[in-house]
Amino acid sequence: MTVGLFIPCYVNQLYPQAAIATLELLQKLNVDVVYPSKQTCCGQPMANSGFEHLTQKCNDLFIENFASFDYIVAPSASCVLHVKDHLHAPENEQLAVSVRSKVYELVEFLTDILKVEKLNARFPHKVGIHQSCHGLRGLHLAQMSELNAAPFSKPAHLLHMVQDLELVSLERPDECCGFGGTFCIAEEAVSVKMGKDRVNDHIKNGAEYITSPDLSCLMHMEGILHRKRSKVKVVHIAQILNSTR
Amino acid sequence: MKPNGTKDHAALAEDFIKDEERVNWHDGSLWWIRQKRDKAAKNIPEWEELREAASQIKSNVISNLHEYLLQFEANLQKNGITVHWADSAQEHNEIVYSILKAKGFTEMVKSKSMLTEECQLNEYLAERGIDVINSDLGEYIQQIDNEPPSHIVLPCIHKRKEEIGELFHEHLGTEKGLSDPTLLTRVARKHLRNIFMTRRAALTGVNFAVAETGEYVVCTNEGNADMGAHLSEVQIASMGIEKIIPQKKHLGVFLRLLARSATGQPITIYSSHFKKPRKGQEMHMILVDAGRSRQLGRADFRDSLKCIKCGACMNTCPVYRKSGGLSYHNTISGPIGAILAPNLDMKRHADLPFASTLCGSCSNVCPVKINIHDQLYKWRQEIVKEGYAANTKALGMKAMSWTLSSPGSYTAAGKAGRWVLKNIPIAINNKLNPWYKGRDMPDGPKESFSEWYEKNKDDKS
Ligand code: SF4
Numbered sequence: 043m044t045v046g047l048f049i050p051c052y053v054n055q056l057y058p059q060a061a062i063a064t065l066e067l068l069q070k071l072n073v074d075v076v077y078p079s080k081q082t083c084c085g086q087p088m089a090n091s092g093f094e095h096l097t098q099k100c101n102d103l104f105i106e107n108f109a110s111f112d113y114i115v116a117p118s119a120s121c122v123l124h125v126k127d128h129l130h131a132p133e134n135e136q137l138a139v140s141v142r143s144k145v146y147e148l149v150e151f152l153t154d155i156l157k158v159e160k161l162n163a164r165f166p167h168k169v170g171i172h173q174s175c176h177g178l179r180g181l182h183l184a185q186m187s188e189l190n191a192a193p194f195s196k197p198a199h200l201l202h203m204v205q206d207l208e209l210v211s212l213e214r215p216d217e218c219c220g221f222g223g224t225f226c227i228a229e230e231a232v233s234v235k236m237g238k239d240r241v242n243d244h245i246k247n248g249a250e251y252i253t254s255p256d257l258s259c260l261m262h263m264e265g266i267l268h269r270k271r272s273k274v275k276v277v278h279i280a281q282i283l284n285s286t287r
Numbered sequence: 288m289k290p291n292g293t294k295d296h297a298a299l300a301e302d303f304i305k306d307e308e309r310v311n312w313h314d315g316s317l318w319w320i321r322q323k324r325d326k327a328a329k330n331i332p333e334w335e336e337l338r339e340a341a342s343q344i345k346s347n348v349i350s351n352l353h354e355y356l357l358q359f360e361a362n363l364q365k366n367g368i369t370v371h372w373a374d375s376a377q378e379h380n381e382i383v384y385s386i387l388k389a390k391g392f393t394e395m396v397k398s399k400s401m402l403t404e405e406c407q408l409n410e411y412l413a414e415r416g417i418d419v420i421n422s423d424l425g426e427y428i429q430q431i432d433n434e435p436p437s438h439i440v441l442p443c444i445h446k447r448k449e450e451i452g453e454l455f456h457e458h459l460g461t462e463k464g465l466s467d468p469t470l471l472t473r474v475a476r477k478h479l480r481n482i483f484m485t486r487r488a489a490l491t492g493v494n495f496a497v498a499e500t501g502e503y504v505v506c507t508n509e510g511n512a513d514m515g516a517h518l519s520e521v522q523i524a525s526m527g528i529e530k531i532i533p534q535k536k537h538l539g540v541f542l543r544l545l546a547r548s549a550t551g552q553p554i555t556i557y558s559s560h561f562k563k564p565r566k567g568q569e570m571h572m573i574l575v576d577a578g579r580s581r582q583l584g585r586a587d588f589r590d591s592l593k594c595i596k597c598g599a600c601m602n603t604c605p606v607y608r609k610s611g612g613l614s615y616h617n618t619i620s621g622p623i624g625a626i627l628a629p630n631l632d633m634k635r636h637a638d639l640p641f642a643s644t645l646c647g648s649c650s651n652v653c654p655v656k657i658n659i660h661d662q663l664y665k666w667r668q669e670i671v672k673e674g675y676a677a678n679t680k681a682l683g684m685k686a687m688s689w690t691l692s693s694p695g696s697y698t699a700a701g702k703a704g705r706w707v708l709k710n711i712p713i714a715i716n717n718k719l720n721p722w723y724k725g726r727d728m729p730d731g732p733k734e735s736f737s738e739w740y741e742k743n744k745d746d747k748s
Contacts, residue, residue, distance in 0.1 A: 049736050049737075053736065054735050054736045054737055055735050056729050056731060056732065057729075057732075058732050058734065058735055058736035058739055059732070061736035062736065062739065065740075077737075077740050077744070079694075079737060079740070079741070080694040081694070082694055089664075089668075090645065090664070090667070091641075091667065091671075091676075092641075092667035092668050092669075092670055092671030092672075092676055093668075093671055094668050095668070095671075095672070103694070175644065175645070175646035175647055175648075176645075179646065179647035179648070179650075179651065180647065186648075186651050187325065188325070188603065188648060188651035188652045189335065189651055190328050190329050190331070190332075190334040190335055191335065214318070216648075217605060218605045218644050218646035218648070220605065220606075220609075220644060221644065222643070222644030222645065222646075223644075223645075225641070225643070225644050226722065227721045227722060228297060228641055229296070229297045229300065229606070229641075229642060230297070230301075230721040230722075230724055230725065231297070231300055231301035231304045231725075232297070232300045232301075232304065232606055232609050232610050232642075233644075233725075234724070234725030234726060235304050235307075235310060235609045236605050236606070236609055236644075237725075237726070238725075239314070239609075261729055262726065264727075264729065265722070265726030265727045265728065265729070266725065266726050268726075268727035269725065269726055269727045
């Protein structure tokens with residue numbers, strides 16, 4: 043089994059530690075990982091702004107980089123969802139379908155494909171999970187509070203395997219943080235207010251760290267925490283699962 | 288700003304958010320209702336099956352609308368109700384006016400109907416010398432304040448009780464400073480009672496219209512629809528053509544879903560069935576299209592016609608909760624409003640599908656399973672294609688797509704971006720950067736992952 047590592051553009055440029063942790067974690071689990079160096083972006087920023095028609099070159103590039111792997115894994119639920127829902131190839135749609143069907147967000151890859159039951163990790167802190175909306179409602183990484191259905195949580199399942207980690211519970215377990223891609227600029231006031239309320243729920247409940255399978259949400263919340271001069275930090279879930287401190 | 292200079296959702300939301308205490312309390316009240324809804328939904332083991340059933344019944348309805356409407360019309364006529372068809376809001380208003388004029392009435396009492404708000408019926412009739420009073424308490428409060436409803440179930444949810452006290456002081460002569468909800472409600476009740484007793488024409492909305500029997504059901508918690516209708520000489524019902532359900536037995540599905548989704552109640556206090564005029568009473572039914580058949584023709588958006596107007600999508604929507612219903616500048620606000628409005632006027636409402644993070648919570652609470660967030664995404668594509676996106680945005684997007692389409696230009700742009708972040712943060716950390724207004728920028732690492740990988744890959748694999 044060979045996995046193509048997809049590191050979305052903003053993770054590559056702004057949060058390399060999370061990408062490194064993803065790579066190391068997969069390697070620790072004996073996965074053969076390759077990082078195709080000519081990758082850029084999934085095209086989501088354009089598509090969510092209404093410019094899906096400008097994403098064909100991104101799609102083509104993505105397919106070129108990743109079509110040959112058994113699985114494609116990325117530490118970003120939002121980008122994975124975009125590929126799953128919107129990657130097309132008018133010239134060879136069959137190929138696009140196959141790429142779409144083998145792209146996985148890191149957490150779901152660990153729980154559903156590798157079926158990880160034990161991790162050699164330690165993170166002695168109080169941690170709040172930010173259920174990113176695209177991970178939660180798009181990829182169904184956990185049960186959604188709106189539905190009348192049995193609860194489960196893939197991120198929590200993995201975090202429970204981390205030594206000395208304490209999960210905090212939140213008043214609104216799956217509320218959106220207000221990042222929303224270009225929404226965070228176009229609707230700046232609402233976005234910031236949503237982010238403030240979201241981090242306050244974590245702070246009130248004693249979190250030292252906020253973690254998530256989506257760095258974009260974390261980047262937004264980090265900006266807000268920093269502005270508040272809060273001591274609470276954000277950390278991508280791969281960094282916790284790969285941590286041995 | 289919108290192209291015509293009026294404020295768009297973002298600007299109106301920014302105004303609303305300036306009063307942070309109000310936002311907190313608005314957000315809290317709606318979240319409380321969302322929690323009540325969750326509890327009610329979780330008390331019904333077959334909740335998800337009910338949603339599916341409702342969604343399928345509505346699929347059947349919108350696929351066979353023509354037949355059901357004709358069947359409904361025939362049954363209405365059999366029951367002695369006069370049927371009118373209105374193609375547009377204007378036509379609807381003209382019909383109401385002609386009915387009242389024929390009787391020489393200059394006053395009417397109206398129970399809640401978002402359709403007549405959409406048609407701006409009150410304003411139309413006022414210009415022709417006819418006074419209309421909204422008898423739903425929340426709507427009445429909005430009416431005396433000269434503001435449209437901000438929520439389809441809770442029309443004045445954005446107002447504090449002190450503000451309502453102030454309005455009552457001004458319009459109903461209550462004591463200054465009185466803000467006790469019970470006392471205020473009592474005053475309103477007395478006032479409205481007098482209206483019910485003296486007005487001879489009453490208009491109601493329609494929640495469900497049964498094709499099989501020609502009856503219709505109006506749901507209220509205050510009983511105000513009945514109070515108006517029971518004493519009236521002329522009773523008018525206005526309904527959007529999508530409100531049809533095939534058979535009486537389907538009502539159970541919808542009545543169980545509606546109140547639970549709307550407020551967490553097991554059922555609305557009054558579900559009033561209307562079928563035949565009383566002796567000496569005239570009954571009219573106005574079937575209104577006003578853009579609905581156009582929406583029916585848009586394959587991606589036709590499911591929006593399944594909506595039963597429960598308001599659950601608004602209560603759960605974090606953007607709605609933080610920005611207030613009036614920021615949507617449309618009769619139907621919130622997520623469902625944002626997918627209905629562009630059908631009516633794409634240019635005017637081009638901002639609304641963007642007033643969402645696409646979190647998807649709305650689609651999950653929707654009792655008829657409308658894929659609201661997918662439709663928001665699809666409207667964005669439509670609006671851009673039709674040329675209603677701002678020019679600067681279009682240019683930015685073209686540049687972005689060019690950068691991201693080629694690994695070389697992407698690497699160069701990434702380097703430049705990180706260099707700027709590191710070395711001249713002020714270039715980004717200034718007022719012109721909307722990110723920086725309420726948030727700090729990320730620190731920016733010294734090297735990207737791809738650079739790190741280039742250096743380290745050999746001892747990694
Ligand atoms: S779209 Fe669904 S949730 Fe929203 S008001 Fe309509 S029925 Fe209710």
